[in-house]
Amino acid sequence: MKFFIDTANLAQIKEAHDLGVLDGVTTNPSLMAKEGISGQENVINHYKAICEITDGDVSAEVIATTYDEIVAEGLELAKLHEKIVVKVPMIKDGVKAIKFFTSKGIRTNCTLIFSPGQALLAAKAGATYVSPFIGRLDDVSTDGLTLIEDIRTIFDNYGYTTEILAASVRHPMHIINCAKLGADVITAPLSAITGLLKHPLTDNGLAQFLADHAKAAGK
């Protein structure tokens, strides 16, 4: 399973990269705003900076919502770096634009997926990734993991190569359950990724090993 980090924070991207487990980065307009990035030139420079840190794909989201504008904005984003994947919202014009980008060999991530039907449409249009938002479904008392399971079944039934990029991941158990269900990728905040490291028995066991070693060495 690939691990993407869901942030526009360069220090956190670097930390995940240095851990040696990072396969890519996803951003969205809210995450860019959180880092205080605004204005076309700053946004473009920030995407370039992210591409310099990671070895993998970098999802850059369009702001446009009409077909012509999504295409124009996506073409500009795709030109920035070969790692850029154009992130397009799940709307009618977005699906049409994904079909266009696919025909041009430009990779896409269809975002804001909340139903199996939306994922199926995006896959038919040729999306490289679909991003089902599991945390936001959980927030409204709907099981986000069931969506991952349903999409996995549908894609496997027909051999769609579109990758399931589980998004809106909030904690380590989301990651583990997505792995059990066969999501191809998770995108998560750094805290959820590093949360996988933690177990009290590991901490206790290590403390004991070090104490025993010190005792044997007469310290």
Ligand code: E4P
């Ligand atoms: C996906 O690519 C989005 O950036 C993201 O996962 C949204 O997560 P949130 O629901 O925690 O904002």
